[in-house]
Amino acid sequence: MKIRIRRYHAMRKPSSVVQEWEIPDGLTLLEALAWIKEKKDPTLTFRSGCRSSVCGSCSVRVNGKERLACGYKPKEGDLVEPIRFAPILKDLMVDQKAAFDTLKRAKTWLESFRSDAVVTPKEEKRTELQSDCILCHSCYSACPVYESDAQFLGPFALTRDWRYIADPREGEPMGKIEAIQAKGVWDCTLCGECTAVCPQGIDPKSDILMLRTKSVQSGYNDPNMEQFGSFGLDF
Amino acid sequence: MYDVLIIGSGGAGLSAALAARDTGAKVAVLGKNYPTRSQTSMAQGGINAALGHVTPDSVQSHIADTLKSADTLGDEKRISRLCEKGPDAMKWLDRLGTPFSRLEDGRVAQRRLGGAAAARACYAQDYTGLKILHTLYDNTLKSEVEFLDEYFLLNFIVEESRVLGVTAIEMKSGEVKAIGAKSIVIASGGYSGLYRGFTTNSVATTGDGIAAAIRAGCVLGDMEFIQFHPTALEKSGILISESARGAGGKLLDGAGERFVDELKPRDVVAKAIWEKIESGESVYLDIRHLGEEFIEENLPQERKLARFYEGVDPVKDLIPIKPVAHYTMGGIEVDESHMSAVDGLFAAGECANAHVHGANRLGGNSLLETIVFGREAGENAAAFAKAHGEVKPASSEQFEKDRNFVAAIGHFTNQIDFYEKREFMGKIFYRNVGIIRNEMGLKGVLSVIRQMQKELPFMGIADKSKECNTNLTDFIEFGNMVELAEVVLIAAIGRNESRGAHQREDFPKKDDEKFAGVHSLAWKEAGTLCNEFKGLA
Ligand SMILES: Cc1cc2nc3c(=O)[nH]c(=O)nc-3n(C[C@H](O)[C@H](O)[C@H](O)COP(=O)(O)OP(=O)(O)OC[C@H]3O[C@@H](n4cnc5c(N)ncnc54)[C@H](O)[C@@H]3O)c2cc1C
Ligand code: SF4
Ligand code: SF4
Ligand code: FES
Numbered sequence: 001m002k003i004r005i006r007r008y009h010a011m012r013k014p015s016s017v018v019q020e021w022e023i024p025d026g027l028t029l030l031e032a033l034a035w036i037k038e039k040k041d042p043t044l045t046f047r048s049g050c051r052s053s054v055c056g057s058c059s060v061r062v063n064g065k066e067r068l069a070c071g072y073k074p075k076e077g078d079l080v081e082p083i084r085f086a087p088i089l090k091d092l093m094v095d096q097k098a099a100f101d102t103l104k105r106a107k108t109w110l111e112s113f114r115s116d117a118v119v120t121p122k123e124e125k126r127t128e129l130q131s132d133c134i135l136c137h138s139c140y141s142a143c144p145v146y147e148s149d150a151q152f153l154g155p156f157a158l159t160r161d162w163r164y165i166a167d168p169r170e171g172e173p174m175g176k177i178e179a180i181q182a183k184g185v186w187d188c189t190l191c192g193e194c195t196a197v198c199p200q201g202i203d204p205k206s207d208i209l210m211l212r213t214k215s216v217q218s219g220y221n222d223p224n225m226e227q228f229g230s231f232g233l234d235f
Numbered sequence: 236m237y238d239v240l241i242i243g244s245g246g247a248g249l250s251a252a253l254a255a256r257d258t259g260a261k262v263a264v265l266g267k268n269y270p271t272r273s274q275t276s277m278a279q280g281g282i283n284a285a286l287g288h289v290t291p292d293s294v295q296s297h298i299a300d301t302l303k304s305a306d307t308l309g310d311e312k313r314i315s316r317l318c319e320k321g322p323d324a325m326k327w328l329d330r331l332g333t334p335f336s337r338l339e340d341g342r343v344a345q346r347r348l349g350g351a352a353a354a355r356a357c358y359a360q361d362y363t364g365l366k367i368l369h370t371l372y373d374n375t376l377k378s379e380v381e382f383l384d385e386y387f388l389l390n391f392i393v394e395e396s397r398v399l400g401v402t403a404i405e406m407k408s409g410e411v412k413a414i415g416a417k418s419i420v421i422a423s424g425g426y427s428g429l430y431r432g433f434t435t436n437s438v439a440t441t442g443d444g445i446a447a448a449i450r451a452g453c454v455l456g457d458m459e460f461i462q463f464h465p466t467a468l469e470k471s472g473i474l475i476s477e478s479a480r481g482a483g484g485k486l487l488d489g490a491g492e493r494f495v496d497e498l499k500p501r502d503v504v505a506k507a508i509w510e511k512i513e514s515g516e517s518v519y520l521d522i523r524h525l526g527e528e529f530i531e532e533n534l535p536q537e538r539k540l541a542r543f544y545e546g547v548d549p550v551k552d553l554i555p556i557k558p559v560a561h562y563t564m565g566g567i568e569v570d571e572s573h574m575s576a577v578d579g580l581f582a583a584g585e586c587a588n589a590h591v592h593g594a595n596r597l598g599g600n601s602l603l604e605t606i607v608f609g610r611e612a613g614e615n616a617a618a619f620a621k622a623h624g625e626v627k628p629a630s631s632e633q634f635e636k637d638r639n640f641v642a643a644i645g646h647f648t649n650q651i652d653f654y655e656k657r658e659f660m661g662k663i664f665y666r667n668v669g670i671i672r673n674e675m676g677l678k679g680v681l682s683v684i685r686q687m688q689k690e691l692p693f694m695g696i697a698d699k700s701k702e703c704n705t706n707l708t709d710f711i712e713f714g715n716m717v718e719l720a721e722v723v724l725i726a727a728i729g730r731n732e733s734r735g736a737h738q739r740e741d742f743p744k745k746d747d748e749k750f751a752g753v754h755s756l757a758w759k760e761a762g763t764l765c766n767e768f769k770g771l772a
Contacts, residue, residue: 011700028544031471038654042706043698047268049437052473052540054365055272071543089407090703097384100269109373110332118341124334131334131359131366135271160373169332 001025003032003074005044006081008088018079029080030058030070033092046092053199056134059083059141060092066138066197083141085150099140102153107179108160112171123168130163130207132200139194139204145187153184155194155204162207165214177211177218185211186222237263237381238620239613240401240416242388242444244270246364246602247584248422249371250609251616252380255420260617263381265388265403265414267439267708270372274424274437275605278364279476279536280348281356282328282606283599284321288338289345292353294318301600304350304500305593306735307751308457313571314591317600317607324606325357333370335359348598349477350500356599361476361536364602383414387708388423388443389641391451391580392633398451398580399628402637406708409701411641413634415627417620418579420612421448422605425563425585426719427461428712430669431661434560435467435474444586446715448567449722453575454758456588458565458719459726460736462596463670465504466520469555471544477598479522479537480504482529487553489516502595502670502736505558509670512557519553526550558670562601564592564736565723568756573612576758579619583612590754594735644707647695653713656687656694660720672727673740681724687717725766726755748772 001023008016021040023032030048037044049055051070058069061081069080069092086094139155146152161180165173185208194204212222238260241248248264255262264270285297297318302309325343329335336344336358347354359366375382385406392400392413400415423444427436434440449455465486466475480486480497486504488494488511495507508518522530522537527550530538534549541549566588573581573589583589584605591604663683667676691714698706732746733739749772757766 009700010702026546037706038658042654042696042709043700045698045703045705047272049268049272049439050274050277051438051471052277052544054362055268055274055276055437057268057272073543090700093703093705095407096269100384103373104376107377109377110330111377113330113332119337120341121337121339124337127334128360131369132362133369134276134365135269135369163334164332164373167332167334169329 001074001076003078003080005091006079007044007091008082009090023074027074028070029060029062029067029072029074032074033069045090054134056136059136059138061141066141068136068199071199083137085141085143085147086137096137098150099137099154100135102157103160105179106153106157106161106184107176108157108164110164110167110170111173111175114169114171117168119168127163127166129200129202130159133159133202134200136199138197138199142193142197144191144193145189149183149187151183152187153180158184158188158211159202159204159207162211165211174218177215177220180211181215181220185215186224236625237261237414237416239418239420239616240265240414241420241422241613242266242401243273243422243424243584243586244268244382245273245275245422245424245584246368246371246605247609248273248420249368249375250606251420251422251583251613252375253371253378254610254613255617256378256380258614258617260620263383264375265383265386265401267385267387267406267443269384270375270382271369273368274440275368275602276365277437278602279361279474281346281358281363281599282325282367282602283351283355283597284325284357284603285318285353285355286322286325286343286345286357287353288342289354290347292355294321296352297321297355300351301591301597304595304597304735305591306595307747308590308593308735308754310590313589317591317604320607321603324603328367328370328606331370331374333359334366349498350597351599367602386412387711388447389637389711390447390633391419391577392628393451393577394628396452397578397626399626402634404641404708406703409704411634411638413631417623417625418616419581420616421567421580421582421586422584422609423586425566426716427560427563429660429716429720429723430560430664431657432472433661433665434472435464436560441712441716442719443712443715445566446718448575448580448582449718449757449759451580452577452759453580454568454756455722456565456568456754456756457593457726458723458757459730459755460564460594461560461723462501462562462564462736463505463558464561465501465508465558466556467559468540468545469557472559473540473544474561475520475537475540475554475556479520479534482522482533483525484520484522487519487521502738505670506738508556508558518556520556521553522549523551560665560669562596564588564594564596565726572615573608574615574619579623581612581616583608594737641707644696644710645699648693649695649697651690651694653694653710657713657716660684660687660716664720668723668727671738671740674728677724677728681721681728684717684720684724688721691717721764722757725764726757729755729766729768
């Protein structure tokens with residue numbers, strides 16, 4: 001079987017080329033990449049770890065869709081590329097620092113523990129899926145708002161905020177709610193691209209809707225609506 | 236200059252970081268992967284604490300189970316401390332916001348794992364490690380721990396038996412850096428990666444920190460004890476959790492017959508499977524009789540893994556399995572305060588040998604160790620930094636040596652393919668240093684490993700670029716693996732008995748008279764490997 005891989009190296013000319021490789025059948029894409037590195041071309045560069053879809057190291061794009069390399073079986077002619085909207089370091093490896101840094105800006109942690117909180121299975125299930133996130137960055141690679149605005153907090157950071165805000169143990173959720181007003185929940189266009197690519201079946205778009213409701217309940221407004229509001233009064 | 240520098244960002248590293256930070260120390264965590272990609276994310280089963288939420292349990296019973304499994308190689312005092320601090324560790328994780336599975340009344344749910352007298356393992360579905368690790372990470376962001384992500388540790392800088400810092404490759408730029416610290420905690424994980432192709436572990440588990448430790452003057456202990464998990468997928472070595480057998484899964488041989496009580500301890504089941512495989516048969520896990528509905532409800536993860544990685548559907552097919560390397564009990568010898576033989580250099584988690592697992596680790600005890608001993612090590616390292624202050628290295632010898640070495644690797648002749656050697660090492664380790672060992676096989680592998688040591692300068696790398704050179708880091712990892720392989724082999728050859736995870740065909744009995752409570756130790760003197768069985772009559 002043949003697959004194509006987009007290679008990138010800043011020092012080469014041209015810096016980006018597509019190479020075709022003949023690979024054995026039956027491998028996962030990650031095994032195929034390792035096979036190429038070990039047997040054919042040791043310069044091929046990519047990240048890996050658990051090999052079982054839980055560490056979030058190996059996201060790539062296959063034919064334009066985000067996939068975990070270890071959770072995908074290649075098909076004839078597939079085009080494998082690095083994930084988007086992050087500087088490419090080499091081949092399939094991109095610089096993920098800026099995307100990781102959105103977590104800190106969104107304050108994705110339990111701010112103040114409520115010792116009287118009771119977490120029933122029902123409560124725990126409310127954010128079970130959100131806490132399945134493996135920080136694979138696929139959703140950032142799919143998000144059109146993150147593409148145009150690198151300051152946008154992005155789907156996984158927002159989902160993680162919801163996971164803590166909805167936790168009955170959180171005593172002070174307001175800091176997080178404040179942190180997501182600018183470049184956060186109101187900038188998202190609810191296009192659902194993040195939801196479509198998440199390997200864990202997480203739905204950041206719905207979480208963002210929940211966060212919007214929570215924001216309004218907490219006294220914040222949709223900044224886009226305010227303009228319409230004044231227009232409405234004139235009407 | 237950091238007060239505390241932590242090497243590795245799994246459960247142990249991040250727990251140490253948070254504890255050190257709590258004392259007000261300036262803390263950084265250095266790791267070759269981004270923190271959430273550490274192997275800790277893979278743990279499924281649970282973390283032990285004698286809470287007794289589901290069945291009656293006590294700290295005493297937890298201690299007794301752990302001591303029994305350690306088989307005279309556990310230190311009662313340290314095991315007691317670990318078990319006593321279990322409930323407190325759970326309280327801490329709860330306060331940080333870890334999303335554990337719950338009982339109706341809101342208490343943390345628990346389940347029973349092999350070798351435990353009670354339902355003692357707290358869990359978060361099949362994602363216990365993932366959820367603990369991510370919660371710890373979120374909290375390190377909150378408490379302003381610094382991160383040196385994708386920095387590859389090379390060596391420790393040691394002068395007059397005190398650690399003063401590390402050398403590491405910043406992978407993005409390819410530069411070798413020297414990073415100073417008043418104290419250091421090694422939390423770099425185990426060495427199951429020696430069994431490449433035959434392990435449940437992450438590809439990153441190559442024992443780098445342990446190899447750097449022995450080069451720096453630390454002592455390694457009990458390196459021959461490596462636990463094999465009975466049921467990994469045949470093709471990939473990916474773990475199929477014990478819960479499949481717990482729920483009634485059967486083990487079948489090539490003729491479709493059962494051959495072992497599936498609920499016996501891991502080493503017993505692994506050995507029975509190995510004997511079948513050695514005689515040329517295949518072994519299967521059969522859960523078909525449980526029915527699709529039950530499997531979908533209770534073992535969805537196992538079904539998903541078997542379908543994808545093995546190409547079989549457990550609802551109607553047998554699952555081909557093999558036992559593979561899963562957990563390494565041996566590691567860096569530490570004292571009560573988790574300090575190694577080098578002043579200011581601490582170790583915690585799977586890389587350390589804190590004498591709590593002994594000859595065999597109990598499922599759920601390793602996550603507990605990462606949290607409890609990780610925190611203790613972090614606190615003690617911060618206290619050490621405060622008490623001893625800053626010492627500037629008198630020479631830049633280590634840094635220059637390592638920088639020159641990394642530059643020189645690019646000029647190695649690369650006549651021998653180290654990837655091929657790495658694969659070969661995995662195979663011969665699995666066959667000869669695996670579940671059942673004998674002197675001839677062990678000595679055969681030792682001579683191969685010594686040959687590989689000599690051949691290293693003839694190996695080398697094809698990727699000559701500086702930036703993100705994973706060909707280079709793969710090669711350095713391989714060098715570390717070869718270094719540790721020798722230590723494992725010498726200990727395995729010397730232990731002429733069968734105990735826990737170390738089973739010798741030529742010495743099939745436990746020899747308590749000679750080996751009870753006797754630890755294998757290894758260290759380097761002027762670059763030469765030395766070893767001893769401490770207390771051997
Ligand atoms: C599939 C699987 C399931 C498991 N299930 C359970 C379970 O249910 N319960 C249980 O108690 N235990 C379980 N274990 C064991 C447990 O997960 C590990 O023992 C534990 O997570 C080890 O944590 P650690 O912090 O010591 O190291 P790790 O999580 O392995 O982290 C090591 C860190 O060191 C860093 N590092 C390594 N080398 C270098 C270098 N050269 N330079 C810089 N950084 C480096 C890595 O980047 C990483 O951050 C399981 C293990 C596996 C593989
Ligand atoms: S939300 Fe999904 S796609 Fe985004 S980082 Fe988490 S697991 Fe990956
Ligand atoms: S729904 Fe929002 S966060 Fe998700 S991809 Fe679209 S714009 Fe981005
Ligand atoms: S290697 Fe861990 S998610 Fe693919």
